[in-house]
Amino acid sequence: MEGLTMTQDMFMPMQTPRALWVRFRIGALALPLVLAGSLMATSAKAHVTPLDIGDFNLGTAVTTTERNSAVEGDRGWIDGADGDWGDTHDTAAYIFSLVGEGSADVSLAVRGRTNALGGSGLSPGFTLYQGLPDAGGGDHDHSIGSELLRTADCAATPGCTTTEGSFRSMANFRITNDADETGTSASVFTYVGHAYDGSVTLTGANSPLYDNQLYLVPNGDGTLDRTVSMTFHNLTAGDYTVFVGGMNYAAVGFPLRGTGLTLTVTPVPVPAAVWLFGSGLAGLAGLARRRMKTNL
Template sequence: MNKKQLNKAIIGILGLATLSAVSLQANAFSATSLGTFTGTTISRDDATPFKSWSDYGAEVNFGWVHTADWFKLQVGSAADITAGTTFNVEFKLAGRGTSQPLNTGGFTLWTSGTAATVEGGGFHEYNQVRGPGDNGITTNDLIGNVVSGHNGWVGYAQNGLSFTNGDGDVVANGGAWNTSSPYLTGGAASAGSNATLDLYGLKAGYYLIGLGGVCPDDSASCITTTPGSRQYTFTASSTVAPVPLPAAAWLFGSALMGYLGLQRRKMAV
């Protein structure tokens, strides 16, 4: 091989390496830090594509990794994480402005537990309601260092159309949370003009949030290209967990209703 041929070979190898790096970079995502939540409201104004949380290819309805907005959130201080302190947190996604608000949006929370969240890469789509390697589903396997299995998924909320994603999971208008998660004790979700997810007893730790517009592939009603991105406000704030009535109160209520019923029958006689 002469010098000219050697130079061409070297250039070719370098070119392939560059293309490979670009390809991996295109599939990767980075997450913006929202800071540390210790009770004071955290708010973020931004814009996101209208199909980034639920649209990936014909009739698949995954999220787009490279167009969704990704955020990292630390819940509690370092001391709180060590102590296992819990918080009641309300996450809310609301459209912002009048000319191009995000009217139908959704967000998902995952956790990396007590390890600081890192970003991911090498994949295009994400499943809104599973963790990495969740029951054999590998869609989210490269989603950073999120906890493996179903425990890595914390919950979601969305105020768009209900749909089924490509893994066969139903994603309903409203929201859901991981009822068997070791990282929280309960939750509540609502979907009106906003998408809201309340998480009760949420353990101090590190969380990853994927956020975007909701537009399932099989619905032409929400598909429009103008404007391409929609304005929103995302907040994390303190909330109060509902206080359940003690069993004695239910027994007393039943007894009272029975007594009143008996009195009515006596009066009728």
């Protein structure tokens, strides 16, 4: 573009895996459509096709506008907390990247809300993971590869005997697409943390500990008001995915329920001791240079 000089700082953030995910997913000609529809969400009851929130520099404080999506029913998140896991089709996904040096505290706030994609009634829960879904939007729980993966993962989990889907809201999980029938190119989601609206105690038959004892799902906010938030401290550069769903274990699949997510990045200051140590090293280096000049 005439009059614009591309610097390395401007170019390099676009090389993050999430940025490459975006370019593979939409193609150059579709970019204006994505920009125009940045507040729109992925459709519910589809494969894992996330809403891209963007890249955020670890050194810059920012709060996004609320990003709308919708999920089918009000139990998708809590279903992933039980002993036979859940189905990603009953969740909505968001992706974002953190770039640059240092670390930041990232706050996620999710609420159930009426929007153009769904009605009221969602009691939200969400989980933050490191990792990205398939760039082609093809990951789903019932592909041949996904079923192979979760059969193996269930067998490796003491007490697990059967699964409803791939989604695990309090643990790592793997999922893949139809083309990957052997599960060798799976998307891997590494658990970071979770939070949910209200409080839920699962029956012994549904406990993820498989001990037939009542199980209080941790990190509920204790107040059922269709909003929940959590701050994740000292996150570093990388690609992240948020899965959002309902926490009402008794809910039915329909109707579609709207949700909105807001993200806030707060840079973590470099500790004073580290700054002083760095300043001291710089001072010693300057003194050494001056002595060398004097000796010359």
